Amino acid sequence: MSHEPAAPDDVDFYRQLVERAPDGVIVVRNSHITFANIAASRLLTNGDVRQILGRPLPHVVQTGDRDGLVESLLRWQSGQDSPPLDVRTTADGPSMDIELEGVPLGDDRALIVVHDVSARAKAEAALRESEERLTLAVAGAQEGVWDWNLETGDVVYSPRWKQMLGYDEDEIEPHVGAWQRLLHPDDLPRARDVNERVIAGGRHYEMEVRLRHKDGHYVDVLSRGYPVRQAADGPVVRIVGTHLDLSERKRAEAALRESEERLQLAFAGALEGVWDWNLETDAVVYSPRWKQMLGYEDDEIEPHISAWERLVHPDDRPIADRAHERVSRGEPNYEAEFRIRHKAGHYVHVWSRGFPVRRVAGGPVVRIVGTHFDLTDRKRADAERARAELLTRMVFAQEDERRRIAREMHDQFGEQLTTLGHRVRALKDAVAGNPELSRHVDALEDVARRLDNDVDQLVWELRPTALDDLGLAAALANYVTDWSARVGTPAQVHTAGLQSGRLSSEIETTLYRIAQEALTNVAKHARATAVDVILERRGEQVMLIVEDNGVGFDAGGSAGSRGGFGLVGMRERAALVEATIEIESAVGRGTTIIVRMNTPSTTFPEHA
Numbered sequence: 251m252s253h254e255p256a257a258p259d260d261v262d263f264y265r266q267l268v269e270r271a272p273d274g275v276i277v278v279r280n281s282h283i284t285f286a287n288i289a290a291s292r293l294l295t296n297g298d299v300r301q302i303l304g305r306p307l308p309h310v311v312q313t314g315d316r317d318g319l320v321e322s323l324l325r326w327q328s329g330q331d332s333p334p335l336d337v338r339t340t341a342d343g344p345s346m347d348i349e350l351e352g353v354p355l356g357d358d359r360a361l362i363v364v365h366d367v368s369a370r371a372k373a374e375a376a377l378r379e380s381e382e383r384l385t386l387a388v389a390g391a392q393e394g395v396w397d398w399n400l401e402t403g404d405v406v407y408s409p410r411w412k413q414m415l416g417y418d419e420d421e422i423e424p425h426v427g428a429w430q431r432l433l434h435p436d437d438l439p440r441a442r443d444v445n446e447r448v449i450a451g452g453r454h455y456e457m458e459v460r461l462r463h464k465d466g467h468y469v470d471v472l473s474r475g476y477p478v479r480q481a482a483d484g485p486v487v488r489i490v491g492t493h494l495d496l497s498e499r500k501r502a503e504a505a506l507r508e509s510e511e512r513l514q515l516a517f518a519g520a521l522e523g524v525w526d527w528n529l530e531t532d533a534v535v536y537s538p539r540w541k542q543m544l545g546y547e548d549d550e551i552e553p554h555i556s557a558w559e560r561l562v563h564p565d566d567r568p569i570a571d572r573a574h575e576r577v578s579r580g581e582p583n584y585e586a587e588f589r590i591r592h593k594a595g596h597y598v599h600v601w602s603r604g605f606p607v608r609r610v611a612g613g614p615v616v617r618i619v620g621t622h623f624d625l626t627d628r629k630r631a632d633a634e635r636a637r638a639e640l641l642t643r644m645v646f647a648q649e650d651e652r653r654r655i656a657r658e659m660h661d662q663f664g665e666q667l668t669t670l671g672h673r674v675r676a677l678k679d680a681v682a683g684n685p686e687l688s689r690h691v692d693a694l695e696d697v698a699r700r701l702d703n704d705v706d707q708l709v710w711e712l713r714p715t716a717l718d719d720l721g722l723a724a725a726l727a728n729y730v731t732d733w734s735a736r737v738g739t740p741a742q743v744h745t746a747g748l749q750s751g752r753l754s755s756e757i758e759t760t761l762y763r764i765a766q767e768a769l770t771n772v773a774k775h776a777r778a779t780a781v782d783v784i785l786e787r788r789g790e791q792v793m794l795i796v797e798d799n800g801v802g803f804d805a806g807g808s809a810g811s812r813g814g815f816g817l818v819g820m821r822e823r824a825a826l827v828e829a830t831i832e833i834e835s836a837v838g839r840g841t842t843i844i845v846r847m848n849t850p851s852t853t854f855p856e857h858a
Contacts, residue, residue: 274364326352326360347371394493416464434460470496523622545593563589599625722758747787768796776800794845
């Protein structure tokens with residue numbers, strides 16, 4: 251075949267062909283670009299061919315690619331074999347990946363074709379990244395991964411798959427026979443049915459089976475797979491899937507069943523009201539005790555949060571809502587005090603305590619399980635305690651005020667009465683010769699003496715100085731002696747165990763006042779001919795006994811139940827210092843009042 255020169259029309263045709271070619275075409279001589287078509291100028295620059303004509307070709311690629319390009323140019327110019335070269339451009343716009351492939355033209359020239367391989371480079375990079383992720387996923391997966399080739403029977407088992415069953419990397423052959431050998435015989439028919447359904451066109455492969463561990467026991471696993479076809483609607487050629495070890499879940503399910511059984515027993519027998527609130531459905535299980543606390547039968551409370559919302563006091567709803575919000579934000583406990591309406595209409599104070607339940611650590615709260623404790627008794631006790639504290643403060647404040655008034659009366663009236671006595675005696679001496687005036691002065695002296703005695707008696711009744719100065723035993727002895735003289739009833743005081751030290755001012759005052767009240771009752775009602783007062787301390791206990799041989803009364807009858815004869819006052823005073831009072835009496839057999847209280851073993855200093 252002869253090679254005749256091309257006609258001018260042919261030259262133009264070929265030039266247009268090269269110019270319009272979709273791939274870049276350049277001519278290089280001594281590494282410099284002497285020709286570039288439109289596609290090449292677009293790939294190597296921003297589209298202006300004048301920017302690359304005359305430039306060294308290595309200068310239009312990135313620095314790291316230049317040495318390789320220089321070597322390839324020398325080969326292409328000399329006609330040596332050289333594979334295509336991938337480089338990256340340094341165009342003014344976004345750089346791109348290109349492939350250069352050259353042939354010699356003679357005279358140190360080479361024709362180089364430029365291909366845009368950006369899409370291919372991205373695909374290859376994505377493939378590499380995907381393969382790396384797959385490798386990491388298989389290596390680090392908590393589930394065992396497997397890849398079963400149905401045409402050959404070969405199976406790739408991941409290291410985790412083998413570790414789950416206690417095997418080393420080289421102890422499981424890469425074939426489906428290994429899986430069949432380890433499968434529990436009772437699970438083999440079911441596994442075959444699942445495999446056949448997937449091969450026949452089923453889209454999902456999932457089943458629970460047991461695989462034999464290297465130690466000999468069987469491990470419950472969840473096997474899930476994805477069928478792979480070579481062509482759409484073609485036969486399944488591979489199944490790729492995972493094995494999830496269900497041992498922990500099985501143990502958890504067994505523990506949950508046991509826990510639910512215990513919970514049901516706890517619901518049935520709990521002294522507190524138990525509740526279980528599902529936050530996703532707002533269903534609430536209320537224990538029988540919860541309903542009984544509010545006076546309802548088992549079928550009278552609907553198992554829903556609306557029952558609680560209907561019964562809670564409107565003013566307390568924000569308190570409960572805030573407790574719920576705190577738990578939702580991560581607080582470990584649900585605690586709140588509010589009032590719930592009883593069936594009878596009144597409100598019951600309850601203390602609600604709950605424990606939030608999450609499906610996963612750090613996940614949202616899905617349930618709150620807790621108890622309702624009836625605070626009625628505690629509220630009543632708190633009220634009684636507050637009343638007792640108030641009464642204590644009032645009584646001892648009264649004692650302090652009596653002491654202050656008694657001292658002021660003793661100091662002020664005593665001084666005035668003493669002065670009055672001196673003046674009366676002086677007046678008496680002055681009128682000694684006048685019988686008429688002496689008679690009036692004697693009467694005045696008698697009035698002054700009675701007034702002095704009355705003031706002393708009043709001061710003593712307000713607050714006996716002996717109680718503060720000498721202590722309970724001495725004060726009580728003085729009082730009983732004076733009482734016996736005034737009433738005309740023989741009375742004796744017996745003390746024991748008080749030599750080691752004084753009791754507290756509150757205790758001494760309380761016991762003294764109780765003894766006063768008891769003797770006042772004897773004087774008013776007992777018609778006794780003998781009274782004994784016993785004050786004794788043994789270890790950490792003090793006992794006061796007031797016993798008379800009077801007419802007595804029916805301690806179990808109406809008088810005793812009403813707390814007559816001043817017993818209410820004595821009981822209230824005893825309660826102030828946590829003492830107890832026992833009343834022993836019978837008609838015609840006298841009365842015995844016994845006060846007992848515990849005191850610290852330490853002694854108190856002498857009172858000023």
